[in-house]
């Protein structure tokens with residue numbers, strides 16, 4: 001059997017929001033949904049295995065015995081108490097689009113009067129197309145040049161990923177939804193030439209908002225399991241300045 005082959009495992013059927021597998025919640029944030037006060041709901045499951053993943057405990061769809069179980073009824077009850085206090089709710093992960101209950105949860109969140117944001121790696125264009133009418137903002141990760149499947153595979157650990165992501169990106173660009181494209185960079189995974197290539201591809205598609213975020217070691221992760229820390233000379237000032245002049249909105253994040 002071929003190893004490491006990307007299979008689109010998403011269940012395209014829609015399930016009750018009560019079946020949403022929730023791995024956690026941030027009840028208040030000012031940084032995850034631009035210009036809105038929001039809550040973030042983290043969904044369990046992701047088919048990819050990025051070496052720089054900040055939430056590896058959310059990669060599995062199944063709950064571990066020690067996991068705190070949060071159900072949608074409880075989350076919805078909490079959101080009901082935040083009407084007028086929060087502007088929006090972001091569905092994040094893991095990869096939220098892996099969950100067949102996402103559609104209903106997004107609809108119910110919208111019905112409560114919140115704006116809805118989505119963090120996604122873009123591997124499930126069909127799911128995104130289903131919830132697109134309810135979305136106000138999307139943060140889409142572009143992990144490597146879309147024209148280079150092997151570079152994409154090096155980052156996400158699965159084959160045939162980039163073509164799915166490109167379909168999602170094209171769909172979002174044809175819609176009125178607010179879009180931030182983001183790329184996490186680490187010198188072991190992306191050269192400066194590859195970062196410039198990503199930028200060229202995004203500009204050719206008329207992406208307006210691009211965020212470059214430098215890898216940081218996840219809190220609490222054993223240093224030996226994490227990627228090496230990134231020096232201050234990567235990416236270079238020259239590249240950052242170059243990109244800042246090319247995009248309408250360029251955001252550089254280093255923490």
Ligand code: SF4
Nearest residue numbers: 046048049050053094
């Ligand atoms: S796509 Fe996101 S959640 Fe999935 S492994 Fe990569 S960084 Fe982690």
